[in-house]
Amino acid sequence: MSAWNYHITRFVTSAPDIRHLPPDTGTEVAFAGRSNAGKSSALNTLTNQKSLARTSKTPGRTQLINLFEVTEGKRLVDLPGYGYAEVPEEMKLKWQRALGEYLEKRACLRGLVVLMDIRHPMKDLDQQMIEWAVDSKIPVLVLLTKADKLASGARKSQLNKVREAALAFMGDVQIEMFSSLKKIGVDQLRVKLDSWFEAAE
Numbered sequence: 001m002s003a004w005n006y007h008i009t010r011f012v013t014s015a016p017d018i019r020h021l022p023p024d025t026g027t028e029v030a031f032a033g034r035s036n037a038g039k040s041s042a043l044n045t046l047t048n049q050k051s052l053a054r055t056s057k058t059p060g061r062t063q064l065i066n067l068f069e070v071t072e073g074k075r076l077v078d079l080p081g082y083g084y085a086e087v088p089e090e091m092k093l094k095w096q097r098a099l100g101e102y103l104e105k106r107a108c109l110r111g112l113v114v115l116m117d118i119r120h121p122m123k124d125l126d127q128q129m130i131e132w133a134v135d136s137k138i139p140v141l142v143l144l145t146k147a148d149k150l151a152s153g154a155r156k157s158q159l160n161k162v163r164e165a166a167l168a169f170m171g172d173v174q175i176e177m178f179s180s181l182k183k184i185g186v187d188q189l190r191v192k193l194d195s196w197f198e199a200a201e
Ligand SMILES: Nc1nc2c(ncn2[C@@H]2O[C@H](COP(=O)(O)OP(=O)(O)O)[C@@H](O)[C@H]2O)c(=O)[nH]1
Pocket: 033, 034, 035, 036, 037, 038, 039, 040, 041, 042, 054, 055, 056, 057, 059, 060, 062, 081, 145, 146, 147, 148, 149, 178, 179, 180, 181, 182
């Protein structure tokens, strides 16, 4: 049983930078990942809401910090996607600044979910995100998304490979498979979020 009902999560606000966020109190868990990694889909799957976080086939559309409230003082944060090549440099810098600022300055951040396509995991920016979190003593859950795109053997071996590679971070970094399409890994995600929210009580 889940400690919190993620299905009643509601949208709070979108902010271009941290100055526009609600007060830095309570607990936040942030979702980060390259554009198109499946971040919005994962949030929608977790909350069982079709379009809570806007999903898009166009990469790079989520340029804002989007906040959702699970219950009073417990929020999920959809961070701007990173690493999308086809975006003007100036815009990329703007999002990266918003992302970096959030991660560095948001005191109520208690956990980071990093989503990566299971077929292309641990790109440079993914590794940077994890390194940053480990340095800041923020626990990390890596979700290897779109697991349905691989056969079960390939899926399992990819999971093991990433788990082995992740030992190098020497931190609290857990790796799980995930699929919004096939509902793989949703329980693991919920359990992890519960533990982070609970620890902060
Ligand atoms: N096959 C498959 N496709 C997915 C899955 N999750 C997301 N997608 C697709 O990947 C694309 C990007 O998803 P989205 O959630 O918008 O990614 P975001 O940019 O990280 O928020 C969309 O076309 C989704 O339909 C999944 O679990 N399985």
